[in-house]
Amino acid sequence: xxxxxxxxxxxxxxxxxxxxxxxxxxxxxxxxxxxxxxxxxxxxxxxxxxxxxxxxxxxxxxxxxxxxxxxxxxxxxxxxxxxxxxxxxxxxxxxxxxxxxxxxxxxxxxxxxxxxxxxxxxxxxxxxxxxxxxxxxxxxxxxxxxxxxxxxxxxxxxxxxxxxxxxxxxxxxxxxxxxxxxxxxxxxxxxxxxxxxxxxxxxxxxxxxxxxxxxxxxxxxxxxxxxxxxxxxxxxxxxxxxxxxxxxxxxxxxxxxxxxxxxxxxxxxxxxxxxxxxxxxxxxxxxxxxxxxxxxxxxxxxxxxxxxxxxxxxxxxxxxxxxxxxxxxxxxxxxxxxxxxxxxxxxxx
Amino acid sequence: xxxxxxxxxxxxxxxxxxxxxxxxxxxxxxxxxxxxxxxxxxxxxxxxxxxxxxxxxxxxxxxxxxxxxxxxxxxxxxxxxxxxxxxxxxxxxxxxxxxxxxxxxxxxxxxxxxxxxxxxxxxxxxxxxxxxxxxxxxxxxxxxxxxxxxxxxxxxxxxxxxxxxxxxxxxxxxxxxxxxxxxxxxxxxxxxxxxxxxxxxxxxxxxxxxxxxxxxxxxxxxxxxxxxxxxxxxxxxxxxxxxxxxxxxxxxxxxxxxxxxxxxxxxxxxxxxxxxxxxxxxxxxxxxxxxxxxxxxxxxxxxxxxxxxxxxxxxxxxxxxxxxxxxxxxxxxxxxxxxxxxxxxxxxxxxxxxxxxxxxxxxxxxxxxxxxxxxxxxxxxxxx
Numbered sequence: 001x002x003x004x005x006x007x008x009x010x011x012x013x014x015x016x017x018x019x020x021x022x023x024x025x026x027x028x029x030x031x032x033x034x035x036x037x038x039x040x041x042x043x044x045x046x047x048x049x050x051x052x053x054x055x056x057x058x059x060x061x062x063x064x065x066x067x068x069x070x071x072x073x074x075x076x077x078x079x080x081x082x083x084x085x086x087x088x089x090x091x092x093x094x095x096x097x098x099x100x101x102x103x104x105x106x107x108x109x110x111x112x113x114x115x116x117x118x119x120x121x122x123x124x125x126x127x128x129x130x131x132x133x134x135x136x137x138x139x140x141x142x143x144x145x146x147x148x149x150x151x152x153x154x155x156x157x158x159x160x161x162x163x164x165x166x167x168x169x170x171x172x173x174x175x176x177x178x179x180x181x182x183x184x185x186x187x188x189x190x191x192x193x194x195x196x197x198x199x200x201x202x203x204x205x206x207x208x209x210x211x212x213x214x215x216x217x218x219x220x221x222x223x224x225x226x227x228x229x230x231x232x233x234x235x236x237x238x239x240x241x242x243x244x245x246x247x248x249x250x251x252x253x254x255x256x257x258x259x260x261x262x263x264x265x266x267x268x269x270x271x272x273x274x275x276x277x278x279x280x281x282x283x284x285x286x287x288x289x290x291x292x293x294x295x296x297x298x299x300x301x302x303x304x305x306x307x308x309x310x311x312x313x314x315x316x317x318x319x320x321x322x323x324x325x326x327x328x329x330x331x332x333x334x335x336x337x338x339x340x341x342x343x344x345x346x347x348x349x
Numbered sequence: 350x351x352x353x354x355x356x357x358x359x360x361x362x363x364x365x366x367x368x369x370x371x372x373x374x375x376x377x378x379x380x381x382x383x384x385x386x387x388x389x390x391x392x393x394x395x396x397x398x399x400x401x402x403x404x405x406x407x408x409x410x411x412x413x414x415x416x417x418x419x420x421x422x423x424x425x426x427x428x429x430x431x432x433x434x435x436x437x438x439x440x441x442x443x444x445x446x447x448x449x450x451x452x453x454x455x456x457x458x459x460x461x462x463x464x465x466x467x468x469x470x471x472x473x474x475x476x477x478x479x480x481x482x483x484x485x486x487x488x489x490x491x492x493x494x495x496x497x498x499x500x501x502x503x504x505x506x507x508x509x510x511x512x513x514x515x516x517x518x519x520x521x522x523x524x525x526x527x528x529x530x531x532x533x534x535x536x537x538x539x540x541x542x543x544x545x546x547x548x549x550x551x552x553x554x555x556x557x558x559x560x561x562x563x564x565x566x567x568x569x570x571x572x573x574x575x576x577x578x579x580x581x582x583x584x585x586x587x588x589x590x591x592x593x594x595x596x597x598x599x600x601x602x603x604x605x606x607x608x609x610x611x612x613x614x615x616x617x618x619x620x621x622x623x624x625x626x627x628x629x630x631x632x633x634x635x636x637x638x639x640x641x642x643x644x645x646x647x648x649x650x651x652x653x654x655x656x657x658x659x660x661x662x663x664x665x666x667x668x669x670x671x672x673x674x675x676x677x678x679x680x681x682x683x684x685x686x687x688x689x690x691x692x693x694x695x696x697x698x699x700x701x702x703x704x705x706x707x708x709x710x711x712x713x714x715x716x717x718x719x720x721x722x723x724x725x726x727x728x729x730x731x732x733x
Contacts, residue, residue, distance in 0.1 A: 052576055074578035082576050088569030092366040101358050105577035133369065149573070 002066075004030040004157050004188035005051060009060035011212075012046050020046035022212035023060065028205070033179065033189045035203035035220075037196075037332075039340050043212040044192055048159060052080055065156055078106065081155035085162040087142040091135035095126060095145040098134060099152050106153035113152075120148045124178055140171035147178070157188045164198060176202060196332040206332065210340045223335040230338070231330075232303055235260050261286055262302040263328040264311060267295045269321040278318045282310050352583050359587030360594055367595075377595060381603040384549045385610060388541060396480045398426040400446040404437035405430055409457030415492055419450060424484040438469055447471050448481050535699060542613045543694035544667040546603050550626055551633045551661065551687050554596055555654050558637025561588050563650035566641075581729050589634050593627075596634070600626040616701030624704060625697055625711070629690040632714050635721030636686070642728035661685045666692070686717040 005028040012021040021043045028034045038044045049055045051062055053073040062069045065079040089098040099117040108116065121127035126144040129137060134145055143163055150158065160179065164172040179202055183189050193199050199206055200220045208216040208223075216223055268275065271294050279296070280288055284307035287299045300307040308327055315322060367374045403419060405412055420427050428446055431437055437449035451467040468485050472478045562585075565571040574584050604622060607613045615622050640657070644650040664678050665671075665687035671679055682688045693710035696702040704711065 054572070054575060077576060077578040080576065082573075084569055084572065086569045088573045090362060090366075090570055092369050093362060097365065101362070102573065102577070104354055104358055105574060105579055107578070 002030050003027045004032075005034075005062070005064050005190070007047075007051075007060065007062040010047070010050060010057055010062050011059045012043075012050060012055065013058045019212055021050070021057075024209070024212070024214055026207060026214055026217075028188065028190065031183065031186055031188055032204040033183050033191060033202050035199035035206040036190055036192045036209065037194075037199060037206060037336055038209035042209045042340070044209055046212075047209065048161070048190075048192065051076075052082060052159065053077055078153065079156045081150035081153070081158045083143065083146045083150050083158070083160045083163050085165060087134070087146050089134045089142070089146060089149060092133060094131050094133055095121070095137070095148065096130045098145065099149045102149040103152045108153055116154075117148060117152055120151050123181070124148055125174070140167050140175070143167065143171075143175065144178075151182075155187070157190065158182065159190045159192070161192045162194065163191070164193070164195065172198075196336060200332045208336060208339045216335065216339045220332055223332065224330045227330045227335045227338060228303070235303075260302055261299040263326075264298040264300050264308060265295055265326040266298070266311070266315065267293075267323045267325075268315070269323050271296070271320070275315060275318040275320045278314050279311060282314055284310055352579070355579055355583050356587045356590050359591040363591040363595060377599055378602055380553065381549055381599050382606050384552075385542070385545060385603060385606045388545045396477060397423045399424055399448070399477050399481055400426050400428050401448045401450060401481070402428050402437050402440050402446050403430045404432070404434050404449055404451040405456075406432060406434065406454040407452055407456040407458075411457045411492075411496065412452060414495070415452060415456075415488075418488055418492060422484065422488060424480060441469050441471050444471065447474060447477050448485075450485060538611050539613060539699060540695070541668070542607045542611060543698040544665075544691040546600070546607065546622075546626060547629055547687060547690040547694050548662055548665075548667050549603055550596060550600055550630050551690070552658065553599055554592065554630050554633035555637045555640075555658055557592050557595070558588075558634055558641055559644075559647055559650035559654060561592055562638065562641035563644045563647045566644070567646045582726055585638055585726060585729060589631075589638065592634050593630060596630040597623075597627060600630065613698070615698050617697030617703060621697045621704055622694065625690070625693045625707070628711060628714050628718070629686075629694075632686050632690070632718040632721065635718045635725060638725035639721045639728065642725050661687045664688075665690075686714055689713045689717075 005026065007024050007026045010021055010024040010026070011019065013019045024043070024047060026047075036044055036047070046055070050057050051064055051069060053069050053076050056070060064076045067075040067079070069076050089095075090101070093101065096117065099120075100113060103113045103117065104110075118127065118130075121130055124144040124147050126141060126148060129141055129145075132141075134142060137145060147163075163179070164175050167175065176198070179189060179191070191199065191203060203220060206216075206218065206220050206223055207214055216226075218226065271290075276288065276290065276296065279285055279298070284301040284304050285298050286301070289297050291297055298311065300311065312322070312325075367377070401419075403416060405416065416430060419425055428440075434451060437451065440446050441449050448471060449467075449469040451469060453465055453467075456464055456466070466489060468482065470478050470481060562571070571584070575581075600623065604615070604619065604626070608615065636657070637654070640653050641650050644653055660681065664674070664682045665685045666682060667687070671682045671688065674682070689710040693707040693714070696707040696710070697704075700706075
């Protein structure tokens with residue numbers, strides 16, 4: 001699969017000697033959804049600005065759709081669409097007028113312009129508001145209008161910067177569906193978001209940028225698996241430490257527990273003491289408590305793939321009927337926190 | 350290369366905005382009217398109806414004549430004519446009136462001694478006191494002339510020495526000062542209005558560019574334009590074209606209001622005045638572009654433009670002739686484009702000069718314009 005975006009040692013040093021992006025090497029495959037994560041000030045915005053030809057890199061190269069951002073900026077701009085976090089349409093113009101303005105600025109043929117816009121409006125379901133002034137639209141409507149204006153020149157690559165921030169859950173899910181549809185129709189999508197769930201749900205690949213560097217890159221599941229593996233290694237180290245030392249500190253014990261155990265919660269329809277006693281007998285179950293609402297909270301072995309299944313089997317064998325079940329999994333948020341925990345600001349100045 | 354379709358969109362956008370926000374249209378029309386009223390009436394008008402009292406300690410024809418003259422002079426508003434000297438002074442001391450004109454008890458007597466009329470003046474109000482002083486001097490100069498003339502007539506009637514009559518008449522007739530005002534009777538308001546037009550164009554252009562460039566940079570609208578395959582020159586050119594259109598409308602209103610409200614004569618013709626204002630507007634739009642090239646917010650722009658716009662207002666000869674300023678300010682005045690705009694505007698409006706007569710001012714203004722645009726476009730970055 002060819003890459004929509006490639007950067008090699010891409011670096012940006014601002015005039016105050018602040019190194020915002022530091023030798024970034026990144027490959028974003030064509031027609032995928034790529035999640036760009038990173039804490040505030042990590043270098044995401046600067047990276048996007050370089051890729052969208054708003055600022056020049058200090059060194060290194062970046063290609064978008066095969067075009068060099070420094071040598072062929074206009075070709076790159078024609079390939080890109082951008083939906084910024086802050087809706088940047090003219091508030092006094094209607095949705096239609098804003099889209100027409102963008103189309104003319106991108107050089108869309110005049111005879112195709114309005115029909116393209118109408119098609120896009122139908123796709124994102126904003127046609128009913130096409131003659132409304134943008135300043136009067138709701139947050140979700142504005143984002144949809146922004147999408148139309150960004151897609152009017154049929155870009156191959158679409159940057160979405162926090163597209164669902166501040167939107168209600170229903171509108172958020174509508175936009176997610178739309179993003180998937182756009183991806184299915186061949187667009188490469190670069191999604192910048194602090195909503196880990198959103199990134200987890202939508203993205204094929206995720207890159208985590210911290211202090212101007214790419215510190216993690218994989219599929220969302222790959223990143224979570226890597227975190228589990230990393231935790232397993234840390235636990236092994238902790239075990240070694242425990243076996244070597246006579247006195248183990250409380251914090252080491254807590255670290256060990258946090259790494260080796262995960263939470264599981266079960267709500268039964270017909271809870272009784274017998275079922276709970278049966279669960280206690282399972283080796284993978286390290287602790288058990290029954291909450292006031294009847295929910296059974298367990299801590300089970302984090303690395304035994306069969307631990308959850310064993311608990312469920314035992315409940316079933318004891319005649320318990322499960323109403324709901326919840327198990328704690330490593331999340332993308334855990335990956336993010338771990339990946340961005342170590343910050344070395346000295347490297348950036 | 351500049352693309353005119355994109356240019357047109359910026360103009361269209363401004364016009365649509367104005368159409369959808371009538372309040373902004375009112376502001377465009379109201380702003381120049383307020384400016385011209387504020388400066389024209391506030392600073393350029395003549396002071397009239399200054400409250401005074403007259404302390405009259407004498408009675409007779411001359412006193413009556415003097416009181417009539419004072420009462421009919423527009424400068425004064427005679428609050429009261431009184432006998433008490435102390436009370437008159439008290440009214441001035443209390444700030445109730447600006448002055449007391451005190452006519453002495455021997456004012457009406459035929460005496461060879463000089464009659465000492467006193468102007469008891471509240472000199473803390475510098476402007477009013479100057480006006481009152483010169484106006485009162487003028488009145489008593491006229492009255493003393495009238496008295497001298499009557500004396501000569503009465504002495505003629507009384508058949509007294511012809512040589513005395515001759516000498517008095519000769520004194521008045523032999524020295525005659527002829528004032529030849531080559532540009533007519535120019536009042537302060539006439540001097541002020543051309544520069545007020547220039548200054549208003551400067552202020553609105555500079556403020557407007559802040560809102561257009563720095564404001565759109567702040568809201569992200571400029572970013573969207575810069576992400577399209579469009580040159581910086583086209584984006585800025587479009588903004589300038591749109592801004593200039595609004596400013597021309599404003600300039601037209603300004604000229605119209607100046608003529609309507611203050612009966613200002615435009616000796617060099619309306620078209621030439623308009624052309625000079627257009628060149629001025631272009632220059633200050635360029636200045637705004639240059640300043641906003643690197644500013645990211647409207648607030649930054651306001652802070653940056655203030656050190657230029659404020660000195661320009663006071664040093665460029667808007668209110669006082671540059672020649673009356675300290676030498677350092679005179680030197681400073683010539684690095685400000687407003688000085689040249691004012692000079693050209695006064696040349697056209699007051700002196701009836703042609704564009705050819707003020708060509709140096711225009712060349713300097715166009716030079717500034719070119720410089721501002723080159724620096725502005727070069728410094729402008731797409732980073733939003």
